[in-house]
Amino acid sequence: MIKNKAIWLFGLSGAGKTTLARQISETYEKQNIRTIVLDGDILRNGINKGLGFSREDRSENVRRIAEICKLMLQVDIVPIVAAITPYESDRIAVKKTIGENKLVLVHVKCSIDICEARDPKGLYAQVRKGTIKNFTGITDTYEGTNVASITINTERDSIDASINGLLECLSNKIEI
Template sequence: MSKPHNITWHDSSITKEDRRKQNNHSSFVLWFTGLSGSGKSTIANALSKELYERSIRNYVLDGDNIRNGLNRDLSFSDNDRTENIRRISEVSKLFVDNGTVVLTAFISPFLQDRQKAKEIVSEEEFFEIFVSCPIEECEKRDPKGLYSKARKGEIPDFTGIDSPYEEPVSPDITIHTDEQSVMESVETIINHLKNRKLI
């Protein structure tokens, strides 16, 4: 998509560093990716609560919620999935500029789209979290009944069934939700952020 003509970027009078100083913490994106039912939203929300209790300003951007509003005009075709991720990457960047930690919970199935998201946000402020869970376990959980519908052909282009999921090659953090509890997963992420001196 080409950049529109006659558009000029206006710098804010308050910088990202000013906002970080006011908040007393850094700002960055924690990008949760994984199959439907792997536990992305559950872990992101549990982590959000933990960060909140540590006085770290944060916000969860959830795939279903975003598609109810900002991206309600998009389908689940490959092109629209790409546009879905592009839009949320730009929104995430705004949160980071505001000095906020943003947690995104999106299947985001394509390597190229996640790489583009990292480029939009900036590599040093983007941390990919692979929520790994065998599809058999995801289907067993099937909290929204989506796999069952996909198997019946009622949901086309469903990731893991008739649309591919490309696993991260070198994620910053990998969580195995078939082996780790929600709180163990949160602790893994917290420890990583501490080690990186981000919190």
């Protein structure tokens, strides 16, 4: 039986959260561990459709994702979340909702300059043109963290090194 935990990757847009989440999922699935990737962008087009980017809406977005994680854990599915989660108070709330012993919070660390240079979705360019408002890290707050279980530095480390380091850390935190 899997004694599973939710894996919650948070960081700036373009830091590599979704890339890491997909790779973790793929690795675990090969080990016959059922997973689901809960990508913040995808959830905003579905279950969180209609939420804006005010502080209250961002907190509600995170709260809903945490509740989904709890449901997944009840049926032995490892939820792997990729969501910016810009406020420390929301990260603390996620811990309370899911349970500290059921959660691995992963800070995907990368500077705003590198995230903007990567700009995989063209969002930073839109922010600079003024077409996107309330963008985390530029026109809205992104708070540092003291509650992360693990920090992965995708600015310093290659994708492969980041994934390998994260999987190594997770293997010590998730019991099978």
